[in-house]
Amino acid sequence: MEPFLQTLIAGILLGGLYSLIGIGMTLILGVMKIINLTHGQLMMVAMYITFWLFSIFKLDPYLSLFIAPPLLFLFGMGLQKFLIDPVLKVESILPHNQVILTVGIGMVLQNLATIFFTSDYRSTPVSYATDAWYLSDVWKTAPIELSLSFSWTISFCIAVAITIMLWYFLAKTDTGKSIRATAQDLDAAMLMGVNVNMMRMITFGIGSAMVAASGCLFIPIYYLFPALGSQFTLIAFVITILGGMGSTMGAIIGGLILGVFESVTATYVGMGWAPAGRFVVFIAALVFLPGGVASLLKRHAIRKSK
Amino acid sequence: MKRYFPIIVLAVLCVLPLVGLNTYLMHIVILSVMWAVCGMAWNLLGGYCGQVSFGHAAFFGTGAYCSGILAMKFKISAWYGFLLSVPLNVAVALSMGLIVLRLRGPYFVLATLAIGEVFRIFAENVVDLTNGNLGIMIERTWVEKTQFYYIVLGLGLLAYAVVKFITESRWGYYFVAIREDQDAAESLGINTTLYKTIALTVSAVLTGFAGSFYMVYMGYIDPQIVFSLGEISILMIMVVMVGGVATFWGPTVGAVIMVILAELIRSIPRVGVAYQTLFGILLIVIIIYLPNGLVGDFPKIRRMFQRGAA
Numbered sequence: 001m002e003p004f005l006q007t008l009i010a011g012i013l014l015g016g017l018y019s020l021i022g023i024g025m026t027l028i029l030g031v032m033k034i035i036n037l038t039h040g041q042l043m044m045v046a047m048y049i050t051f052w053l054f055s056i057f058k059l060d061p062y063l064s065l066f067i068a069p070p071l072l073f074l075f076g077m078g079l080q081k082f083l084i085d086p087v088l089k090v091e092s093i094l095p096h097n098q099v100i101l102t103v104g105i106g107m108v109l110q111n112l113a114t115i116f117f118t119s120d121y122r123s124t125p126v127s128y129a130t131d132a133w134y135l136s137d138v139w140k141t142a143p144i145e146l147s148l149s150f151s152w153t154i155s156f157c158i159a160v161a162i163t164i165m166l167w168y169f170l171a172k173t174d175t176g177k178s179i180r181a182t183a184q185d186l187d188a189a190m191l192m193g194v195n196v197n198m199m200r201m202i203t204f205g206i207g208s209a210m211v212a213a214s215g216c217l218f219i220p221i222y223y224l225f226p227a228l229g230s231q232f233t234l235i236a237f238v239i240t241i242l243g244g245m246g247s248t249m250g251a252i253i254g255g256l257i258l259g260v261f262e263s264v265t266a267t268y269v270g271m272g273w274a275p276a277g278r279f280v281v282f283i284a285a286l287v288f289l290p291g292g293v294a295s296l297l298k299r300h301a302i303r304k305s306k
Numbered sequence: 307m308k309r310y311f312p313i314i315v316l317a318v319l320c321v322l323p324l325v326g327l328n329t330y331l332m333h334i335v336i337l338s339v340m341w342a343v344c345g346m347a348w349n350l351l352g353g354y355c356g357q358v359s360f361g362h363a364a365f366f367g368t369g370a371y372c373s374g375i376l377a378m379k380f381k382i383s384a385w386y387g388f389l390l391s392v393p394l395n396v397a398v399a400l401s402m403g404l405i406v407l408r409l410r411g412p413y414f415v416l417a418t419l420a421i422g423e424v425f426r427i428f429a430e431n432v433v434d435l436t437n438g439n440l441g442i443m444i445e446r447t448w449v450e451k452t453q454f455y456y457i458v459l460g461l462g463l464l465a466y467a468v469v470k471f472i473t474e475s476r477w478g479y480y481f482v483a484i485r486e487d488q489d490a491a492e493s494l495g496i497n498t499t500l501y502k503t504i505a506l507t508v509s510a511v512l513t514g515f516a517g518s519f520y521m522v523y524m525g526y527i528d529p530q531i532v533f534s535l536g537e538i539s540i541l542m543i544m545v546v547m548v549g550g551v552a553t554f555w556g557p558t559v560g561a562v563i564m565v566i567l568a569e570l571i572r573s574i575p576r577v578g579v580a581y582q583t584l585f586g587i588l589l590i591v592i593i594i595y596l597p598n599g600l601v602g603d604f605p606k607i608r609r610m611f612q613r614g615a616a
Contacts, residue, residue: 035412092597096358101593107586276427279420
């Protein structure tokens with residue numbers, strides 16, 4: 001029982017961070033209808049920014065949240081304006097040119113990182129890296145002993161806070177509403193006077209900033225190397241499929257499911273199989289629940305309204 | 307002239323080893339032909355049928371591991387891997403098709419990408435069968451390159467003939483119809499799932515041959531090489547994108563360019579490590595300026611030069 005609960009907690013904490021990665025991807029997918037296969041590489045870039053700020057200026061990785069995401073926001077807007085947008089207008093036989101384009105961008109970013117920063121594994125050895133909270137500290141006569149890593153918990157809480165902020169932005173502000181309108185119906189949004197190109201740029205920027213934020217949250221508990229990006233790109237799209245394409249709520253639930261599932265596979269099947277478990281979830285979702293968690297939510301909402 | 311073009315190319319390719327190229331040049335030529343086979347196979351599914359696959363490394367690796375495992379575990383010639391790879395890749399393609407061919411657009415791209423990765427993780431973890439990350443090393447049949455060259459040339463011919471035969475038959479038109487508008491094709495009575503499965507299976511078998519050849523030719527494989535997303539699946543797409551999507555000669559032109567570029571860039575000191583950056587930039591430039599590849603956009607290129615000359 002105790003290892004299971006511990007696994008579950010680790011899975012939820014991991015899932016919270018995964019959700020943040022997934023939200024960025026699903027937002028871009030919803031508005032632009034393209035898969036951003038360079039998502040993880042953007043996270044890698046943000047992690048290197050955080051890493052260098054830490055090793056040169058001794059800046060705490062969590063404080064980099066105020067630096068790396070805004071930088072990546074600008075970077076993402078630039079990518080959208082100068083590379084992805086021109087391709088949307090190009091006539092070609094294959095409809096997936098933008099997807100292949102993002103792969104190309106990812107290759108360049110990863111290779112440049114390898115050249116400039118070498119492929120060494122790096123980490124930010126913060127002083128609180130090994131601190132943990134124990135259940136017995138709070139509840140003296142607890143029947144089981146559970147521990148909670150300090151940095152994991154902080155990262156999780158910040159991820160939740162960022163998600164709430166994003167929800168507020170999308171639901172309450174004018175820009176957020178325009179973004180949602182663009183995602184729902186491009187032509188109608190344009191007729192209502194929404195600057196669709198601007199919204200696309202902002203969305204790509206926000207998506208990049210979200211994944212940059214998760215990079216900042218991941219680095220105290222993880223390590224960093226240039227090829228890490230592709231791994232997180234895969235995670236991001238598994239979450240996107242699991243959650244339902246373009247659904248933010250779905251991405252949150254999808255992230256949590258994936259986190260728990262991976263953590264359970266790692267404990268009970270073996271570390272090496274955790275990535276395979278990820279894809280089992282993915283293929284199962286494609287076969288049995290093609291609309292993702294979002295389709296379940298929608299069905300539930302419809303039943304309620306009847 | 308145009309009718310005899312394939313025959314002329316074939317004749318030139320047949321006498322190529324007699325010219326007395328050194329081993330390094332032969333190596334480049336062999337790799338080019340191998341990648342042309344991969345490119346043609348990918349083009350059948352991606353270019354003609356419009357199903358962009360990011361997971362062809364799964365078939366390539368299956369072919370390679372067929373040969374490797376036969377030689378390592380059962381001590382029989384690795385060449386039998388070509389035979390074994392056919393039923394295996396058909397089985398893989400059919401079961402893969404069952405899952406992914408129901409999906410469209412971005413879903414299909416992601417599903418194939420994921421399946422390619424599943425194969426890599428599988429090969430890394432089933433150590434008893436595949437030797438895991440240690441890889442498989444076998445003895446090469448010949449030291450000389452000439453024999454390998456004629457075999458890969460045979461594969462190239464086979465791939466070319468198969469692709470030509472299919473695309474010029476009724477099936478080819480079905481494929482293009484599916485690419486242009488799947489719903490319209492379906493409403494005209496084309497069994498879209500069936501024809502997509504055919505395209506996937508043929509493509510898989512041809513890619514598997516290239517994989518088996520890679521094993522017997524290179525003598526060493528491991529999961530990171532033959533199931534690699536970046537080095538196999540994406541390079542296959544690049545070969546077709548650079549050469550020309552849905553053209554007969556595109557994959558061949560693309561393969562020659564990509565192999566020579568890779569070798570050239572890697573041999574330049576200091577710049578060599580950046581070959582992926584340059585590939586990425588090349589891909590971006592091609593997609594923005596020549597979205598149908600060098601062969602597909604050839605009239606556009608010619609016009610550009612004529613305007614420049616005038």
